[in-house]
Amino acid sequence: MAWRLSTADVRGFKFLISLAVMYGLMAMLAYSVLHMKFIRPLGIQAPLDRFSEARALEHVRILSKEIDGRQEGRPGLREAARYIKGQLERTKERAGSHSRVDVEESIVNGSFKMIFLGHSITMAYRNHTNIVMRISSTDSKDTDPSLLLNGHFDSPVGSPGAGDCGSCVASMLEVARLTVDSGWVPPRPIIFLFNGAEELFMLGSHGFMKTHKWHDTVGAFINVEASGTGGLDLVCQSGPGSWPSQVYAQSAVYPMGHSAAQDVFPVIPGDTDYRIFSQDFGNIPGLDIIFLLGGYFYHTSYDTMERLLPGSIQARGENLFSLMKAFTNSSKLRNPHDRELLVATDADEQSVFFDYLTWFMIFYSRRVAVVLHSIPIAIFLIVPFIWCLLYSGLHSWFAVICDFTRGMLFHFAGLILAIIVPILFSILRLLFSSQPMSWFAHPYLAFMMFVPCSLAGLLIPRFVWSNVPLFQGISLLKTSREVLSDEARFWGAFGFYAILTSAYLLAGLCGGFLPFFVSASMLAAWASFCLSKSYSRQPFRSTVFYMIPLIPFLTYSVYFAGFLAQFLIERMGMMGAVPPPFGYFLPDIIVAALIGVATGFCMGPLIPICGHWLARSSIFQFLLHLSVLALAVSSQFFPYSKDAPKRVIFQHTFLTADGNQVLDCTYDFSVLDSNSLAFVFNNAPEVANELHIGSEFSFETATLPHRETWMALFPLSFLFSRSLKLPTKSDDVLKQYSYFPHLSIHKPHTISSEGSRRVYLKLSLGSLEEVWVAVLNITGPLSSWSFADNILPAPETVDGGPPSYICRLSGASHENWTFWLEASSSEDLRVEVAVLDQKLVDAAKKLKSLFPDWVDVTAYSSFMSSYIF
Numbered sequence: 001m002a003w004r005l006s007t008a009d010v011r012g013f014k015f016l017i018s019l020a021v022m023y024g025l026m027a028m029l030a031y032s033v034l035h036m037k038f039i040r041p042l043g044i045q046a047p048l049d050r051f052s053e054a055r056a057l058e059h060v061r062i063l064s065k066e067i068d069g070r071q072e073g074r075p076g077l078r079e080a081a082r083y084i085k086g087q088l089e090r091t092k093e094r095a096g097s098h099s100r101v102d103v104e105e106s107i108v109n110g111s112f113k114m115i116f117l118g119h120s121i122t123m124a125y126r127n128h129t130n131i132v133m134r135i136s137s138t139d140s141k142d143t144d145p146s147l148l149l150n151g152h153f154d155s156p157v158g159s160p161g162a163g164d165c166g167s168c169v170a171s172m173l174e175v176a177r178l179t180v181d182s183g184w185v186p187p188r189p190i191i192f193l194f195n196g197a198e199e200l201f202m203l204g205s206h207g208f209m210k211t212h213k214w215h216d217t218v219g220a221f222i223n224v225e226a227s228g229t230g231g232l233d234l235v236c237q238s239g240p241g242s243w244p245s246q247v248y249a250q251s252a253v254y255p256m257g258h259s260a261a262q263d264v265f266p267v268i269p270g271d272t273d274y275r276i277f278s279q280d281f282g283n284i285p286g287l288d289i290i291f292l293l294g295g296y297f298y299h300t301s302y303d304t305m306e307r308l309l310p311g312s313i314q315a316r317g318e319n320l321f322s323l324m325k326a327f328t329n330s331s332k333l334r335n336p337h338d339r340e341l342l343v344a345t346d347a348d349e350q351s352v353f354f355d356y357l358t359w360f361m362i363f364y365s366r367r368v369a370v371v372l373h374s375i376p377i378a379i380f381l382i383v384p385f386i387w388c389l390l391y392s393g394l395h396s397w398f399a400v401i402c403d404f405t406r407g408m409l410f411h412f413a414g415l416i417l418a419i420i421v422p423i424l425f426s427i428l429r430l431l432f433s434s435q436p437m438s439w440f441a442h443p444y445l446a447f448m449m450f451v452p453c454s455l456a457g458l459l460i461p462r463f464v465w466s467n468v469p470l471f472q473g474i475s476l477l478k479t480s481r482e483v484l485s486d487e488a489r490f491w492g493a494f495g496f497y498a499i500l501t502s503a504y505l506l507a508g509l510c511g512g513f514l515p516f517f518v519s520a521s522m523l524a525a526w527a528s529f530c531l532s533k534s535y536s537r538q539p540f541r542s543t544v545f546y547m548i549p550l551i552p553f554l555t556y557s558v559y560f561a562g563f564l565a566q567f568l569i570e571r572m573g574m575m576g577a578v579p580p581p582f583g584y585f586l587p588d589i590i591v592a593a594l595i596g597v598a599t600g601f602c603m604g605p606l607i608p609i610c611g612h613w614l615a616r617s618s619i620f621q622f623l624l625h626l627s628v629l630a631l632a633v634s635s636q637f638f639p640y641s642k643d644a645p646k647r648v649i650f651q652h653t654f655l656t657a658d659g660n661q662v663l664d665c666t667y668d669f670s671v672l673d674s675n676s677l678a679f680v681f682n683n684a685p686e687v688a689n690e691l692h693i694g695s696e697f698s699f700e701t702a703t704l705p706h707r708e709t710w711m712a713l714f715p716l717s718f719l720f721s722r723s724l725k726l727p728t729k730s731d732d733v734l735k736q737y738s739y740f741p742h743l744s745i746h747k748p749h750t751i752s753s754e755g756s757r758r759v760y761l762k763l764s765l766g767s768l769e770e771v772w773v774a775v776l777n778i779t780g781p782l783s784s785w786s787f788a789d790n791i792l793p794a795p796e797t798v799d800g801g802p803p804s805y806i807c808r809l810s811g812a813s814h815e816n817w818t819f820w821l822e823a824s825s826s827e828d829l830r831v832e833v834a835v836l837d838q839k840l841v842d843a844a845k846k847l848k849s850l851f852p853d854w855v856d857v858t859a860y861s862s863f864m865s866s867y868i869f
Contacts, residue, residue: 036311108207145219152198230309231293242351260511295570376498407492421457462615659742
């Protein structure tokens with residue numbers, strides 16, 4: 001039977017194709033902006049008074065390729081510190097007579113407590129290295145307010161750290177050179193802090209703030225970070241106050257940032273040095289600027305120089321140099337005492353800012369936002385009165401309000417259905433397919449699968465609307481139903497965005513510019529639409545005139561939504577694994593919902609007027625058929641590749657006693673997304689054979705390690721789920737190590753007059769050579785200890801166990817740790833010790849090498865022991 005289309009259907013399909021072409025062009029523009037295609041990196045021979053990405057990349061090459069590992073406990077970290085200091089010394093030698101350059105190597109020690117990933121934990125550290133450089137004029141004083149530029153040179157376990165954060169260090173080194181070679185003498189001092197212990201939970205920055213002589217001169221800071229390998233170098237956090245973001249908006253060469261990021265950053269798992277400087281220990285105004293794309297390689301062995309996105313470092317460098325000039329010339333750069341007065345007057349000023357395709361940045365204060373963001377809701381409330389006074393009198397005011405309210409509810413329903421329909425399709429696909437996350441390595445599949453069905457959901461209320469009578473009297477007003485429907489739909493949609501803008505405002509959030517941008521664009525579009533109708537009776541031409549003023553917003557919406565979707569898809573490989581059955585569906589549901597939100601955001605303003613051309617059964621059927629086809633095709637794609645690896649945690653666990661006995665030895669595995677270990681071993685037969693996992697092996701009945709097994713990674717271990725424990729031999733470890741970590745009594749315990757008992761302990765790390773961290777889990781009547789100013793953190797409860805206190809120790813594994821614990825009664829104190837060593841025995845190295853290249857394996861050894869005192 002032939003599929004016959006009416007004339008209206010043909011017009012609808014032509015309009016749909018036109019929209020596809022328009023959005024396709026916008027997507028191409030957004031892609032080029034997000035991936036820095038418009039920036040020309042400068043070569044190695046670039047003038048010395050210009051920032052050169054090629055010169056910065058030479059530093060990245062040395063740090064990530066020539067130096068073997070920049071992790072705490074490995075020789076490479078010390079080698080990296082020597083290299084950085086050497087480069088700074090060379091820069092110092094070239095300084096002119098009007099500049100003063102100081103270079104220092106600072107060894108930091110300390111202890112403090114913090115909340116990380118929602119868990120209470122205490123840090124104790126020693127002998128971590130910071131490299132500090134200060135550039136100032138010859139007539140400056142040591143007490144002058146300064147600008148701090150911070151980046152870390154250590155990298156996470158198992159990663160070469162080219163992006164995180166070799167790119168940060170390289171940018172800072174090149175900016176420091178540029179500052180000297182350009183002949184610019186900063187009017188206020190600039191401190192470059194290369195800190196060596198950020199991956200251990202911000203220890204290097206804490207050490208600087210607590211021990212360095214220049215810490216109390218810092219009047220502002222810029223923290224550079226990377227959770228990927230390039231792309232947008234986004235301002236993710238700014239404050240306290242609005243001054244830092246205002247300086248950025250006025251001076252950045254390629255502005256990249258939006259205040260909405262500050263609304264969501266606190267809920268993202270992870271943190272940066274920004275919290276140390278701005279929140280926990282400094283209250284210093286500053287910026288947190290982070291590479292966000294390329295998250296596939298973040299904290300993996302694939303974070304190599306070749307993965308860096310060209311142009312990203314060039315944009316970062318030019319921005320940093322311009323920001324340095326702006327901050328050091330600002331009258332608001334003040335010493336701590338004066339800064340307290342500034343922050344007190346500016347504390348409530350949460351500014352609103354956003355870049356437009358990195359071309360320029362729009363910035364306005366909270367006070368201006370209160371006025372601007374109140375205008376849409378005021379217009380929405382006033383329009384019915386004006387409408388009634390001009391056309392129908394006050395007697396129909398209630399009918400107009402009812403029609404506008406109905407239009408708002410229908411628009412809201414369309415946006416909700418744009419989310420629900422793709423969620424239903426994602427669940428349906430997984431019921432017939434055994435492969436979740438098929439879009440992970442191919443993000444375009446997510447758009448192919450979910451955009452058509454999301455658009456179908458967005459159009460559903462338009463089908464219903466045609467059968468719903470209007471409250472306004474058509475015969476009384478002598479106006480066609482079509483005109484009144486257009487008005488009701490438009491003002492209803494406008495009212496929805498106006499209310500959303502007001503909700504952001506009342507909640508004190510900074511992302512209200514998004515619905516405000518929609519509202520303002522829709523007003524301009526409506527004016528254009530009404531004007532075109534007065535000169536032309538052709539509906540299509542009027543529709544085009546409605547769309548033209550919306551193009552700037554639609555372009556921005558594609559840019560914003562595209563970035564958000566790409567960012568989230570990349571992060572779905574490390575968001576943690578929820579136990580089945582819900583965990584099996586969750587990633588696909590999240591991505592489907594996000595694409596639905598993005599579709600509603602990008603298409604929503606068009607629907608009130610343009611939906612007339614699309615709300616046809618033939619188009620609706622076409623969109624659903626296209627979705628089903630895309631779902632079927634996507635199921636044939638493998639979720640992972642070398643460019644989008646699956647993350648597997650491999651822990652070689654040794655349960656020890658007395659410093660020289662191995663009680664048990666196991667291989668423990670876990671994953672960080674919804675595809676379970678069964679998926680990995682089914683697709684990695686060499687690994688399965690080595691572990692003797694055959695067809696008869698049941699993952700449902702296999703031994704699962706307790707949460708305490710992963711104590712060396714606490715609290716990151718809470719991202720793991722459905723782990724697997726397999727017994728193995730301990731012969732190799734006895735050959736490789738003479739002594740294992742061991743906790744013993746350091747000197748006789750004492751009892752106070754109040755009856756509390758103090759136990760003095762010594763932790764020896766044995767013959768381990770590459771210790772990253774040691775973790776203590778203490779249970780019992782603990783009332784005090786020698787860490788963090790003798791203050792205990794809030795107790796943790798793991799898997800229903802007794803309250804426990806967690807302390808992480810890092811640095812100088814060849815020395816013993818001595819400390820004391822105080823018990824409030826004579827009951828036993830139980831201390832569990834887990835030590836993470838980055839060296840593997842030969843058998844574990846061989847097993848790791850058998851994994852295919854679409855798997856990234858973070859592998860290490862964990863030595864665990866238990867003591868009662």
